[in-house]
Amino acid sequence: MFRFKSFPVWAVLLVLFFTLSVGSSFVYAQKATITILWRDDPDEVPVLDELIANFNKTHPKIEVKAIIVPYEEYDPKLFSMWAAGTPPDIFWCAAESGYVDHAIRDMNFTLNSFITRDKKSIDINDFYPAAIEGATFRGDIKGLPFAQAYTAVFYNATLFDNAGIKYPTTSWTDKTWTWDKMVEIAKKLTKDINGDGRIDQYGLLDTRDLFEIAWAWGGDMFDADVYKGYPPKRLALDKVKNYNALLKALQERADLLYKHKVSPTPATLQVIEQMGPPLKTGKVGMVISGDWSIWGAMPKNYKWGIAAVPYSVPNVKKVCLYTDPLEIARTSKYINEAWEFVKYLASPSSQKILIEKTSRISSRQSLRKDYIEKISSFLVNSKKELEEVLSGAFKYCQEDAEHTVFGFYQLQSVWTSETDPLWLGKKQPKEVLDTLIEKVNQAIAENLKKVSK
């Protein structure tokens, strides 16, 4: 019970409490704490930790904290933090939603003014133009590239040696390096080594998504403005050229499995993937994929190589580029501090650490030689050849549709399901493609409702 006698004690305690709490929050306010949301990639997290530690040491007024979540929880975490009013200050397209998805929901801050202001210190022209393009939404730059990946052919050189085949070319303009030639080589690399009637070494694994093979065969699943951040209204496959290109591409891919039998079926691929990244298992001769096929340590029992992606149709070459721009939350309390850290992560010194620790390429052109130095240590190619592959990979490229097309993941999950019967050898390409178009267009219509409000 309250007694008058004890009043002074209470008063003193109260005053003390308020002084301390206000005082401590004042001290706290001196230091801006910013959060960055990352995925639990075992290669990336140590690099991020190292960079955060370095940054915090040199920036006493800013404290960066990483929130690490499993890949599949990245988007739910990002969206729910946003809904709770406490978004991470920095995030990126680490999972399924792209920066365009974020931009359409008005989540990311436009960096144009910062980039103009700090143009000397960040040297924006050092970034590959395609990488900046891959961070641009309707003309506005929405992020600064941190991680980067490119598409090429990655091969197991030992298997080529064993079969007595010449390594594929690194030239992107070599007219003789065609899809048919690649299939021919793949046939020679496909082998039943132990003679049990089952193939245990496959010639080729083409991991490209549908929109990529549509590009390769001279078509496109989407209209050009869709890649600039305008929500698709329907697939561009009602244009005969695009339709025929994708149809041909699907036929060629299915033929790899069931006609030429040079690629693993879904069942076999599942087994191979459980052993590790397909190329590294030694079960596959050539892989068309992003350069993640050679990320991390490469097994020493094989020699490895890298080559240009062949012509599927004459005079057409377009592959996918994967840029990961770091975005700043539009509602962040510490936009300036977050920008400082984003700049730091994209700086040449940080990017060098990334190259060194993960053998990944940087979006900065000036660091290409560092990257080549790094990967030439385990590849059969000369440095000149590597230079040739990379310049082509960044010349004939367009940013990943997953990052640039609104609601991409939903559309992709539709076409992934719709093409299942094709990869399982149950249906013909035309039948699959026709229902696919109808179903994806329905999903697009649903997606449009999300932005029309």
Added chain:
Amino acid sequence: MRTKMSPMTKREERYFYLFISPWILGFLIFIAGPIIASLYFSFCNYDVVTPPIWVGLQNYKRLFLDPLFWQALKVTSYYSLLSVPLGIILSLVIAILLNQKIRGLVWFRTIYYIPSVISGVAVSLLWMWIFNPEFGILNFLLWRLFRIHGPAWLMSEEWVIPALIIMSFWGIGGDIVIYLAGLQGIPTELYEAAEIDGANSFKKFLNITIPMMSPILLFTLVMGIIGSFQVFTQAYVMTRGGPHYASLFYVLYIYQNAFQFFSMGYASALSWILFVIILLLTLLIFKSSPLWVYYESTRER
């Protein structure tokens, strides 16, 4: 009628509410709140990031026109219709076998129970290997023992649900324990009396074991149906709903809409429909139970 409470009773009542308050608060904040919110969201367009917009019955209308909703319902009912009865029969049979007086019984009971303590994800990964059409042990055995070319299991539209049903038997250990307890609660004098009357084993099973076990069967049936309508982990880890939507379980479809496509309103509508379905099924079973469930304590029915 309320009588005036003594101070002691009053104090006890206060303590009661004080002590139970963490649970009540937890329930209101973390369970009741979200449930009510999801009812509201089911009438909205809501992508988590931008504020919800009221759209009335649009989500419910879309649902009836959505072929994937019907597919999810079909897949889930198919699974439920087969896995629940088969699971009950199998676990009852095993429970009866484990109820025999043989040596090493404790070991057998442990062995049959052990699988059900392993988590869903680990089990799913294990069964992915077992079911692999080309390298899995199941097809290997089918070929070695019966010269049968096994199906593609998880990679086949026709076989993926049967495969998941087979896999569901992995977790019947829990039911077996319940049945064992039930079997041991049946008074032996009933069997003795039946034997004197000349009943054979099958008649004893049909006229004593089944009726005496029927309340337990009711319990496992209801729980089994609710559980089977909530299958998620296996489909999420092993098949992602494929191939070609053949294992698109209802809850997986809710998850996709909510956390992958961020159509939270539509996902909420799907959840409420699921709630209504489960409620109706449970009510149906309970309404039918007087016809087939025997309670010793009720004299006349």
